[in-house]
Amino acid sequence: MFFNVKKLKAKFIALLIFVFVLSGCDYEVSPWSLDADCSDEVSVARNIERLKAYEQKVGPRAEYQVAIISDPQQYPGSFEKLIKHVNTLPEVDFILLTGDLADTGTKAEYEWVCKVMEKAKQPIFAVIGNHDALAFGKDLWARVFGPEDYSFTYQNSKFIAYNDNKYEFTNVPDRDWLAAEAAGDAERDYTMVFSHIPPWDFDLTLSQDLKDLGVDLGVHGHEHSFDYWQITGVQLPHYVVTSTKKKGFGLLTINPAGYTLENCTTSSCTVAQLRNRNASL
């Protein structure tokens, strides 16, 4: 009987590849499923626990650092490189991720970002961005991370995360909640807020309101470039970190005497320069 060894081998290899690839895929009914495969390690609650446990272990710190990363949307590879770099910085005690983790709010995008976040050695806290809320992103966010507004304390300072995505949500930010969270500021070293979007140009009164609550610094993303400004007369600094696509991150160094902000890449950092701006456009 004649048979073509070459053809049989090609068919066998093709079948093998087919089976391997098939077994690696997921059966998905649509791009808009809600069951993102993210571990509890990325949730807000878990990271608050981790930070508390770390603080109990290290005790009072004369000085510590916070890494700030933003807008990793569409670039999980660059995000992973930044996280790996931040993992090598011994003074960084936790990471703030200021929104737009996904670009179109789909399950797959959340999963890619979770994959990276799970590699962070330090606790990592994410705040919701406008793109995260697209499609069924709000539901995904709640399932993966938990609340949109939350707070935690560390080294006698309070860090408050708030949702300010005005087009995607109604009645945000929740100013009553912010006021309640910021209360007791006099007893703390610092009260710092972080959100995805800096105070909108058409609502710069938020900066004044935050200042009146005793907030010392706002940290944000959204604009995909570094910026550091305060409104003349209000003098509440707002620091904006660039996007992950541009391979940059912010470094906040805090000690009781003050804080400094640096614009960083994986190779160098430069001190951020605070500029004054007017309250009106």
Add this chain to the structure above:
Amino acid sequence: MAIGRAVVLIFSLFGAINVSAFDDVEDYLDLQSGSLMGLAHASYGARLDSHNLMIGIGYVPELSYHKEMLLYSLRYRYENPTSWDIKGMAFTPFNFGVGVLIGDHPDLFVQLPERYPDGYYTPSAFRIIFNYQAALQVTPQLQAYFDMSIMDVGFIGYIREPDFYHDNYDYIGLEGIMNWGFGARYVF
């Protein structure tokens, strides 16, 4: 929804055109599950030589991990003539396609809602889906297939940052972007 009306119109046009009047064109009914197309997705298709055009509607019921919604599709598929015999049935392993998938749900939009500035987002209801199929001709009229698909953001991400997917997912990173499904088509 305007998209629903458009789909009905297109289906009607397909029905109005007597496909069988074109001798070389074969038309068929396709039923698929998974691979991003819905729990069930029914399509009307027409084939000329190796080229296929399909229009379909899919459904996902309310599930613990999914909201109830409809899905509409317009897809093209190329069927490579390579065919292997498996116990008297033709196995065609090289079929590739691309299509538009539209989700129908109040949280998704085709047209940007008025509250947004112009150009703020691209339509959240639209996805481009690339797919591969391997098909088995069970009977002269009935074909069964496995389908593997990649969504637009996965395709772009994989090309843009292949190392991320290679390092974090199996099968040269394809596990991170591919989905599978299955279906059958009946030729009239």
